[in-house]
Amino acid sequence: MSTQHSRSAARIMIAPATFLLLAWMLIPLCMTLYYSFRRYRLLTPDRQGWVGFRNYENFLTNPAFTSALINTLVLVLGVLIITVVLGILLAILLDQPFKGQGIVRILVIAPFFVMPTVSALVWKNMFMNPVNGLFAYAAKAVGLEPYDFLSQAPLMSIIGIVSWQWLPFATLILLTAIQSLDSEQMEAAEMDGASALNRFWFITLPHLSRAITVVILIQTIFLLSIFAEILVTTNGGPGTASTNLTYLVYAESLLNYDVGEGSAGGVVAIILANIVAIFLMRAIGKNLDA
Amino acid sequence: MARAISKRRTVIVTILAWTIGLLIFFPILWTVITSFKTEAEAIADPPSLFWFNWTLENYNVVNARSNYPLHFMNSVIISLGSTLIGLAIAVPAAWSMAFVPSKQTKNILMWMLSTKMLPSVGVLIPIYLISRNLGLLDSRIALVVILTLINLPIIxxxxxxxxxxxxxxxxxxxxxxxxxxxxxxxxxxxxMALPGIASTMLLNIILAWNEAFWTLNLTAAKAAPLTAFIASYSSPEGLFYAKLSAASTMAIAPILIMGWFSQKQLVRGLTFGAVK
Incomplete structure (x- = not known):
């Protein structure tokens, strides 16, 4: 049915979206690359010039870079492990029949809709604050010293906050996947005397493997660029204890006004994200064929 | 016999599920409750869950003192504007890809998805400089355009x-x-297409409403949506728990309600159709 005419009409309909995305990707990307080889400080904008790879050298040899890289990895892996493991358990639980399923589902999913700045502030002030936070009250109530979460364990605290935000996402997707599990297969296994653990290990988990992959890959994209939570709670500190790559680039460019080094950092972040992206595209591309 | 076991099991599952559900929801619940307290009660030790004098004063103060309606409107304009423009661009494209697929369709789709992998911070500087040079720093226009482009692949x-x-x-x-x-x-x-368009719209308004990288970096007093406005409470002002809670409650309530309606679409939208 698709004639030459409708083909060209289709092309015209796709053109705006394609063109805009192409521009959105290429123009800033080329600019970032350009600036990454230039000396450009916003405070002394007149002194510009080519500096070769010096910005990259400065960025990569900055001790903050190593710690930012490690922090980024710890943050991403920490949140992934917490959300996937708890997400699986929670999805299995919510899949069981019980009273008020719909309402509990709504309660569990809610944190995902809270904007990052709000959840960061609420956790920072009303829960983790060492003087007036709920955790401090709880500690005092049982006779313990209140713990100053965000200065004693800044990265772990941020992992906690971010996990709270992303657990609903993991749970919801895994729950959706579990619900498509063939119940007859489960019953047959149960009849054959497979224990609950075995049923989980040999039926549920393999069935969930694709959903788990999707959760991991999509969360990774978002987790690599965590920003607001860090800005609001710790400003990357104390020192660089909770600075991730995104925050470091932001700090270099908009707090230290070093556009050149910030751009070099941006390029590094893009390269790292692309390594992750290659895996993601493969997984989703496979699904597109199916 | 089997029946009795399953009944007991249902009770245990019910209790467990409700406990965990309430635990996860508690920070939100606590924020809403605190928003109705006085500042003194908000930091009272021991804290009180329900037994205090409920007051609406914080909402009045936040509305009066901090130009809250302006920031709320900014959020509405930015999230709605970027979603509608995005839909206007995306509907024809998705339409023709779905109904007149060519050999290139899959490649174009995958390429669009790949633009989503570009970390925002990688293009922070160019976007910042372009906005500055066009005089669009702290303007809603810049944010509408950027959020449209960011979410276009998802749409x-x-x-x-x-x-x-x-x-x-x-x-x-x-x-x-x-x-x-x-x-x-x-x-x-x-x-037949309307339900899909409606859920796409819903999910995108949510994503745009909560976007907190560009909104924080490109706005100041004038165009700041609620994400940026709330972030300003991270200064010592944040110690006013009741007012912080009132501002937070107003910022998340509309989107929380929309989000509950879009649970199913959320899965499909955020997994690019990989899980339905």
Whole structure:
């Protein structure tokens, strides 16, 4: 049915979206690359010039870079492990029949809709604050010293906050996947005397493997660029204890006004994200064929 | 016998599920409750869950003192504007990819998805400098444009997965019955496509409303949406828990309600159709 005419009409309909995305990707990307080889400080904008790879050298040899890289990895892996493991358990639980399923589902999913700045502030002030936070009250109530979460364990605290935000996402997707599990297969296994653990290990988990992959890959994209939570709670500190790559680039460019080094950092972040992206595209591309 | 066990099991599951659900929800609940306390009660030790003098004063103070309505409107304009423009661009594209697929369709879709992998911070400087040079720092226009482009791949993908499910045979049947192209689109395709468009819109408003990288970096007093406005409470002002809670409650309430309606679409949208 698709004639030459409708083909060209289709092309015209796709053109705006394609063109805009192409521009959105290429123009800033080329600019970032350009600036990454230039000396450009916003405070002394007149002194510009080519500096070769010096910005990259400065960025990569900055001790903050190593710690930012490690922090980024710890943050991403920490949140992934917490959300996937708890997400699986929670999805299995919510899949069981019980009273008020719909309402509990709504309660569990809610944190995902809270904007990052709000959840960061609420956790920072009303829960983790060492003087007036709920955790401090709880500690005092049982006779313990209140713990100053965000200065004693800044990265772990941020992992906690971010996990709270992303657990609903993991749970919801895994729950959706579990619900498509063939119940007859489960019953047959149960009849054959497979224990609950075995049923989980040999039926549920393999069935969930694709959903788990999707959760991991999509969360990774978002987790690599965590920003607001860090800005609001710790400003990357104390020192660089909770600075991730995104925050470091932001700090270099908009707090230290070093556009050149910030751009070099941006390029590094893009390269790292692309390594992750290659895996993601493969997984989703496979699904597109199916 | 089997029945009795399953009954006991249901009770245990119910208790466990409700406990965990309430635990996860508690920070939000606590924020809402605190927003109705006085500042003194908000930091009272021991804290009180329900037994205090409920007051609406914080909402009045926040509304009066901090130009809250302006920031709320900014959020509405930015999230709604970027979603509507995004839909206007994406509907034709997704439409033609779903109904007139070519060899390139899959590649274009995958490439669009790949733009989503570009970390925002990698293009922070160019976007910042372009906005500055165009005089668009702290303007809603810049944010509408940026959020449109950021979410465009998701919008195209979601619409594509919905449009793909529209049975194309029905069109041929209509054509046999002598339907014109106009009535085809108006009476057959549009009603079938509308639910998909509506859920795409819902999810995108949510994503745009909560976006907190560009909104924080490109706005100051004038164009700041609620994400940026709330972040300003991280200064010592944040110690006013009751007011912080009132501002937070107002910022998350509309989106929380929309989000509950869009649970199902959320899965499909955020997994690019990989999990449905």
């Amino acid at each position: 195209v993908w979601m619409l594509y997965t919905y449009f793909k499910e529209i049975p194309i045979d029905i069109l041929e049947a209509a054509r046999m019955d002598g339907a014109s192209l106009k009535s085809e689109i108006l009476y057959i395709l549009t009603p």
